[in-house]
Amino acid sequence: MKYRYLGASGLLMSRLSLGTMTFGAPDWGCDEKASHAIIEKYIDFGGNCLDIADIYAGGRSEEIVGSLMPELNRDGLILASKCSLPSGPAVTQFGANRKQIIASCEKSLKRLKTDYIDLYHIHVPDPVTPFEETLRAMDDLVRQGKVRYTGSSMFFGWQLTKAQGISAMHNLEKMVAGQYIYSLIHRELERETIPAAIDAGIGITCFSPLGGGLLTGKYRGQEKPGKGTRAFFRTQVDGPRFWHVNGYRTADIVAEVAERCGIPSEKLAIAWPLGQKFVTSVIIGVKTVEQLEANMAPADWDLPQDVWDTLEERTRPEEEYMTWYRRFNNHRVFKASEFHDGKADLITTG
Template sequence: MKTRYLGRTGLRVSELCLGTMTFGGAADEKESASIMNRYAEEGGNFLDTADVYGRGRSEEIVGAWLKGKRRENFVVATKVRGAMGEGPNDIGLSRKHIRAAVAASLRRLGTDYIDLYQVHAWDPATPLEETLSTLHDLVREGLVRYIGASNFRAWQLMKAIGICRERGWEEFVCLQPQYSLLCRATEYELLPLCASEGIGVIPWSPLRGGWLSGKFRRGMEKPPENTRVGDSPELWSRWNTETTWAIIDTVQEIASETGRTPAQVSLNWLLSRDEITAPIIGARCVEQLEDNMGASGWSLTADQVERLNRVSETPVSYPYDQAAELQQRRGRERA
């Protein structure tokens, strides 16, 4: 598996990141270890977890697997923000909660440092300076190597960057947003911002909860059982639309042309984007992992990428439509 630099840092990570949200839930500890073993066999080095995954159980499973291995060979990422208890300070991005959370994550992971420590979401109740200064201190103390954000809006991310630059604090080097063929609003502002500021991008839900995995085809009356969509009627009713099926049809066509699976086509489309560092792939079993890892090591043609772009293009409104029109006009004038 190839590696890429994480944003403008000197840290190299696998172009597919292994997400561990299923660990301790859909995948028991034995299956989770098998998934990590197989991922590592293919040269994977980037593991993403969070303290709220199974209330710490995912971190414990990752930590148990890391024992006896060369810790420096792996880039371990985790997150903080969600509720980890019933107390008023067991949630959020206050200095108190971050300090308690990082200590607990280090203990569960069985390590003395975290490679990438990410805030899981914006916390409107805590001053941003309090959060950022605490993260800066964690890096200075050697408990954390790099910091990142997840689920931030563009203005929130840029505000954080501006404060850090003004104060001389450690900056976010990575963003973890939702992004896929079925979720392209991330392109409006977040991806251009990350490209401009040299921030790595590791998208979550690159298969949109399984919709792009090949399990679903036009004409189905209901989703297959024992799938994420099948377990959630809301997900089925929300995404069972003509737009979704048109995208899936195109993915299926290209999968037939390339001899690849729909999941591999959908993930490879993400890998074709210059702004993307590493999509986060999740798996309930080794077989799902094998399918997802097959997205690496080959490339869609320019025509196939364009077809996927065209069918999944999201209509935009002001001011994005005006910006696109001006860009097209400039292109015509230069021609």
């Protein structure tokens, strides 16, 4: 396993994280025994980050992880959980307000059977609660020792910049992580969100590298997965994320490249984001140990540069004028000097 530092922090995270959304999920997930076997095998591979959320399987996912916690080396693990999506039936049980953040954290700690959460994310932006309230509540959790690092999920670039600015102004804990759907299908982040994250010292962790299974190649030629399959159940929740024209086109590209270079489609899809310096970790979700073993190959393996370049070029989003001109202007500025800070490319080129 290779490791990367998370954003501007000193936290070393394995470049493959284990997603736990399948743990305890009825119909398409796995039970406690299978979940524990997956966690143990993942740790054997050298993985150190379990990606969790209070809403996964209605809290059952955290309970399953917590029931194994006494048998694990807690200091060697990064538990990354989230709050702000609806966590119960009451009208107050959602959002990034102080009441919900504090209550969600306390419940997650109990379910996980731990005294602290290593990385705590705001799961989705809250359009009502002031950033000052959200960030102060997260800072309080850090000061109380219940959270080590803070992060966000699905924030736009302007929201990341605003949040970091408010934290700097009020001496609050700054976020070090941003979790996003980022894959060969979803690259719209490259326009502004990723440059903003890099500039703000925020490391990117990305989920759904396989596009809900679409990029494995096993659904090639299908407009939707067959009834009764795990993918079918998942499409009831997040199918529109992947099963669309661009998703089908990308799946065909990955399959063609896989056939030509002799590298399995799923290995290409998981390894591709890791070719980006701004990506700290790719989150993989499985329901069996066998799936885990198949998907762990990129843990210490990198795509050949020519294959990475081919995938990058063929799945690159259409470039509109602002992005094109920024790239054109940057080239003009950078070529004037013998060398420049490579970070500037990531921040400004897009």
